[in-house]
Amino acid sequence: xxxxxxxxxxxxxxxxxxxxxxxxxxxxxxxxxxxxxxxxxxxxxxxxxxxxxxxxxxxxxxxxxxxxxxxxxxxxxxxxxxxxxxxxxxxxxxxxxxxxxxxxxxxxxxxxxxxxxxxxxxxxxxxxxxxxxxxxxxxxxxxxxxxxxxxxxxxxxxxxxxxxxxxxxxxxxxxxxxxxxxxxxxxxxxxxxxxxxxxxxxxxxxxxxxxxxxxxxxxxxxxxxxxxxxxxxxxxxxxxxxxxxxxxxxxxxxxxxxxxxxxxxxxxxxxxxxxxxxxxxxxxxxxxxxx
Amino acid sequence: xxxxxxxxxxxxxxxxxxxxxxxxxxxxxxxxxxxxxxxxxxxxxxxxxxxxxxxxxxxxxxxxxxxxxxxxxxxxxxxxxxxxxxxxxxxxxxxxxxxxxxxxxxxxxxxxxxxxxxxxxxxxxxxxxxxxxxxxxxxxxxxxxxxxxxxxxxxxxxxxxxxxxxxxxxxxxxxxxxxxxxxxxxxxxxxxxxxxxxxxxxxxxxxxxxxxxxxxxxxxxxxxxxxxxxxxxxxxxxxxxxxxxxxxxxxxxxxxxxxxxxxxxxxxxxxxxxxxxxxxxxxxxxxxxxxxxxxxxxxxxxxxxxxxxxxxxxxxxxxxxxxxxxxxxxxxxxxxxxxxxxxxxxxxxxxxxxxxxxxxxxxxxxxxxx
Numbered sequence: 001x002x003x004x005x006x007x008x009x010x011x012x013x014x015x016x017x018x019x020x021x022x023x024x025x026x027x028x029x030x031x032x033x034x035x036x037x038x039x040x041x042x043x044x045x046x047x048x049x050x051x052x053x054x055x056x057x058x059x060x061x062x063x064x065x066x067x068x069x070x071x072x073x074x075x076x077x078x079x080x081x082x083x084x085x086x087x088x089x090x091x092x093x094x095x096x097x098x099x100x101x102x103x104x105x106x107x108x109x110x111x112x113x114x115x116x117x118x119x120x121x122x123x124x125x126x127x128x129x130x131x132x133x134x135x136x137x138x139x140x141x142x143x144x145x146x147x148x149x150x151x152x153x154x155x156x157x158x159x160x161x162x163x164x165x166x167x168x169x170x171x172x173x174x175x176x177x178x179x180x181x182x183x184x185x186x187x188x189x190x191x192x193x194x195x196x197x198x199x200x201x202x203x204x205x206x207x208x209x210x211x212x213x214x215x216x217x218x219x220x221x222x223x224x225x226x227x228x229x230x231x232x233x234x235x236x237x238x239x240x241x242x243x244x245x246x247x248x249x250x251x252x253x254x255x256x257x258x259x260x261x262x263x264x265x266x267x268x269x270x271x272x273x274x275x276x277x278x279x280x281x282x283x284x285x286x287x288x289x290x291x
Numbered sequence: 292x293x294x295x296x297x298x299x300x301x302x303x304x305x306x307x308x309x310x311x312x313x314x315x316x317x318x319x320x321x322x323x324x325x326x327x328x329x330x331x332x333x334x335x336x337x338x339x340x341x342x343x344x345x346x347x348x349x350x351x352x353x354x355x356x357x358x359x360x361x362x363x364x365x366x367x368x369x370x371x372x373x374x375x376x377x378x379x380x381x382x383x384x385x386x387x388x389x390x391x392x393x394x395x396x397x398x399x400x401x402x403x404x405x406x407x408x409x410x411x412x413x414x415x416x417x418x419x420x421x422x423x424x425x426x427x428x429x430x431x432x433x434x435x436x437x438x439x440x441x442x443x444x445x446x447x448x449x450x451x452x453x454x455x456x457x458x459x460x461x462x463x464x465x466x467x468x469x470x471x472x473x474x475x476x477x478x479x480x481x482x483x484x485x486x487x488x489x490x491x492x493x494x495x496x497x498x499x500x501x502x503x504x505x506x507x508x509x510x511x512x513x514x515x516x517x518x519x520x521x522x523x524x525x526x527x528x529x530x531x532x533x534x535x536x537x538x539x540x541x542x543x544x545x546x547x548x549x550x551x552x553x554x555x556x557x558x559x560x561x562x563x564x565x566x567x568x569x570x571x572x573x574x575x576x577x578x579x580x581x582x583x584x585x586x587x588x589x590x591x592x593x594x595x596x597x598x599x600x601x602x603x604x605x606x607x608x609x610x611x612x613x614x615x616x617x618x619x620x621x622x623x624x625x626x627x628x629x630x631x632x633x634x635x636x637x638x639x640x641x642x643x644x645x646x647x648x649x650x651x652x653x654x655x656x657x658x659x660x661x
Contacts, residue, residue, distance in 0.1 A: 001367065012456040014573060022443060034651075043574050045458045046486035050570075053490040054482055056368040071514060080509065107501055171435050 004028060004265055007048060007077055008065040008210065010041030010049045017211045018044055020252045021065050026285035027258040027282060034061075036229035042072070048080035049051040052108045060105075060112050061265040065210050065252065067119030069098050070157040078118055082106040083114060095159040096120045100268035109161040113268035118252075118260045119163045119208060121267075125170040130256045132177075132204040135236060135248040145246075146200035150220065152193050153184030161187065164208055177204075185219060195241040202237070202244045210252035221247060255283035277284030295351045296413045297359040300344060306361070316386055317353040319343075331385065342587050348556065349584035352390045355414020362473055363415060370493040371478045378408045378418070401566055402485050402545040403463045406477070420475040422465035433468040439476040441469075442483035457575055459485055459545045477630070488546075488567035495549075495568045503571035509580070516577060522584040528552045530587065535560035538576050539569070542615070586623040596650040598642070605638060 002104075006025050011017035017037070021039050029037040040051025050059065062081065064073050078086035083103040090101035096115030104180055105112050118124060133139050149171070151164035161184065168182035178200045183191040194205060205224065207216045220228040225235035226247055237244035262276045303319070306312060311320035315403060318325050318329040323335035328346040330353050335346045369613050377545045378399050379389050387458070389397075396419075400406075405426055407419040420503075431606040436445075444582055445510045449455050449462040454598070469480055478489055494500040509519045522530060530553050539548040539562065546569035548562035562569075598606070608629025644651040 010579060013454070044456060044577075045573075046482075047574060050487040051490070053370075053494070054487050056371070075513060079513075254396045254649070 001035040001057035002061065002270060003038065003055045004034040004186045004261070004270070005040055005051055005055060005060055005062045006065055007040045007051070007081075008042075008263060009061060009072070010044035011213070012043050014213055020211050020250070020257065023253075023255075024065070024261055027279060028257065028262060028275065030282075031272075031275035031278050033262070033272040034270075037076045038185065042076065048077060049082075052081060052105050052110055052112070053112065055108075058110055059099070060110050060111055061115065061117045061268055061270050063261045063264045065257075065261070067208050067210060068115060068157065068159045068163045069093060069095055069120060070159050073098065073117050078103075079116065081112065081114075083112055085194070086114075087212075091116065095173050102268075113265070113270070115264040117267050118257065118264060119210075120166065121168070121260050121263055123263045124163075124251075125167045127254050127256045127260060128167055128208070128251055129171060129174075129176070129205050130234075131206045131248045131251050131254045134254060135204060135206075138145055140254045141204070143178070144202060145177050146179040146198040146203040147171060147177040147199070148181050148182070148183050148191070148194055148203060148205045150183050150185070150205060152209070152215065153187035169211050183245040185215060186222070191220060194224050194245065195243045198243065201242070202246065204248060206245040206248045206251050208257040209250040212250045212253055216250045224268060240252070256280070258283060261287045292333070294413060295347055295354050296374050299362075299413065301356060302362055303347060303354060304340065304343070312357060314357050315353070315381065317357050318351070324393045352386045356386045356390075360412050368475075368478070371474065373493040373496065374481075374489045375416070375474045378406060379416070390508060401481060402459060403461060403486060404481065406481075416474060418472045418474065419468065420472065420477065420480055421468050424465040425468070425474070430470055431532040434464055434653055436467060436469050437471075439469065439480035439534060440483055444481045444486050457544060457573070459466070459488070459567070460543065461541070461545055481551060483568065484626055485545075488498060492567050498637065500550075500568055500570055502549050504553045505534075505572060510571045510575070512577065516581050519577065519580050521585050522580065528556060528558065530583070532558055532560050534572075534576060534580055534583070535562075537614075538579060539563060541565065542658055544569070554614040561635060594652050598650065600605055602638060602642065605634065609635060 005021060006021055006023055008018060008021040018039070025037050028034065035057055036055055037135045038051060038055055040046050040048050042048055046054055062257050064077055066072050074088045075291040080103055084106045086103055093116070100116070101114050103112050103114060104184060116155070127148060132141050149164050149168045154160050164182045164184070168180050171177060172180040179198055181189070181219055183197065184191050184193060185191055189197060194203065207220055209216050221227050221230055222235050224245060224247070225240045226238045226245060234247065237246045259276060259279045262279055266272050270271065307319055307321040307326065312318065316331050320327050325339065326343040328335045328338055328343060329625045330350045333350065335342065338346060364375060366372060379393060379397050384392070390410060393408055393416070396409045398405060398407050400423055403423050405421050405423045409417050409419070411417055419661065421428070421433060430481070445459055445467055446455060446463060450464050456487055462486065472480060481489055491500060497524055509522070512519050535548060535558050538544065539560065541563045544563070545565040546563065546567055547565040549568045550571050551557045612621065612630035618630055621630050621632070623632070625631050626634045644652070648654065
């Protein structure tokens with residue numbers, strides 16, 4: 001028996017924080033690739049401390065639904081899951097390349113394949129592009145469009161910006177969009193001045209966040225000038241300084257994210273090729289703009 | 292009336308080819324020449340397969356019961372199995388007793404859940420789950436759910452539409468029913484309502500519950516929570532008593548607090564009466580403790596307030612009403628209640644200055660500001 005456990009932050013205040021995690025778990029559960037699919041949270045239940053004991057399988061793939069490597073993936077999650085002898089050097093990562101480490105959970109004795117976060121996986125680039133397709137309602141979006149990948153940015157974690165730049169570079173290399181920029185909330189270049197960074201009239205803005213919340217629903221729309229007050233909402237696209245801004249909201253809410261979770265587990269040795277194909281198929285729908 | 296199905300009998304014969312059965316009062320074996328088959332009521336020796344079939348048909352509760360626990364439930368999910376056996380008191384009651392009771396429906400309360408176990412045609416179990424407040428409701432009057440993970444949505448908001456971050460808060464909404472879950476689905480639903488409670492209950496039952504006490508849990512905190520490690524102020528363990536009293540009361544959480552200050556130091560605050568154990572301070576307690584650690588870093592000082600005796604009592608009543616969540620129960624026009632909104636507005640109009648200072652007394656004195 002093999003199980004998948006998706007671990008995420010969650011929230012004491014906002015139920016939407018854990019919604020994407022549960023939805024991706026449901027998508028994967030429906031493929032039948034794992035005997036069990038569970039979710040565990042830092043701020044909700046089951047807690048990271050107890051999630052493994054809700055799993056009956058002896059072989060567990062743990063995938064963190066986090067954007068970057070750092071405090072949570074390197075310290076909090078392995079500590080709370082009680083992964084015996086965890087040492088971050090097992091990942092031998094440059095801040096983007098954490099893939100998998102196999103350890104034993106001290107309290108349950110299960111074999112845990114502990115994976116790198118979804119945000120730094122190469123297939124996350126596809127989700128960013130898919131998000132642009134979803135928000136514009138155009139499966140061929142690119143020509144005449146700029147794309148902004150937006151990160152939190154923080155001095156506390158240098159890896160936070162690395163993930164944003166990595167995916168921006170990868171999208172740029174495809175040549176699909178006219179222009180691609182990495183922008184940040186808390187460091188230069190800032191998302192506030194989004195229109196200064198693009199010549200294209202149409203710009204898709206995709207925040208590299210797991211869930212919609214305070215930052216993606218309040219800060220970023222107000223900072224970009226989409227709206228004066230987030231409570232009154234904003235249009236997609238919205239006119240700002242002669243540009244049309246197609247604001248996508250958190251990339252983590254995109255259905256295709258389930259695929260990145262599966263890719264992480266597959267990289268760690270889970271035998272789930274068929275599930276990956278079926279999730280790619282399942283999550284392909286591109287709803288109309290503004291949905 | 293249940294009956295032994297062909298597939299169940301075949302499973303029995305296959306199993307006896309491999310090894311004998313000794314389960315819940317049923318003993319059977321193949322000795323190379325014939326079958327032995329025994330229940331507390333009857334003993335047979337040297338049976339042919341046809342004879343075994345007849346004996347099994349005459350002892351169908353034992354056979355279907357064996358099949359349910361060995362084939363349907365199995366042994367992989369140790370906590371799940373233990374929980375399902377608890378629901379029919381399987382370790383205390385004989386198979387015929389259980390089958391009689393299951394025919395009526397055996398009820399177990401689990402937090403605010405009411406779980407009813409019943410018997411299907413061939414000994415399989417069916418479980419109904421509803422809110423305990425809906426015990427007497429007709430199933431048709433409740434919203435029906437087939438999918439166990441619907442429990443996540445039911446448990447997300449309380450009856451006022453507020454988010455429930457603590458799944459074991461006694462604020463689960465009623466009005467729904469899962470009429471017919473199998474054992475695996477039942478445990479999935481229970482785990483969605485009350486995560487990890489089945490595992491922790493069974494670990495406790497087996498004497499293996501790993502309790503992480505306050506001190507160890509706080510020592511483990513890092514990042515913005517590491518400030519909690521500095522919180523050892525005041526007399527002994529008073530601060531932890533206050534945390535337990537404020538958060539871990541039955542009125543706030545259905546878990547029974549098993550954690551103490553540390554291995555040697557028990558807390559005086561009662562741990563509650565819940566069915567499922569709480570094995571360490573939860574993330575809500577940790578988050579609250581972080582805030583209180585900061586607040587407790589302040590020194591107390593002496594203020595002077597002008598209040599009438601009734602006004603002082605009113606302030607106390609307001610604090611009580613908020614702390615106990617009774618504010619919404621105070622009737623609009625009941626100005627005899629200290630926490631009545633109009634009476635409170637009167638107090639504010641009379642005793643607050645323009646800056647919102649009680650009795651016109653500033654929080655910081657002039658000396659602090661200089």
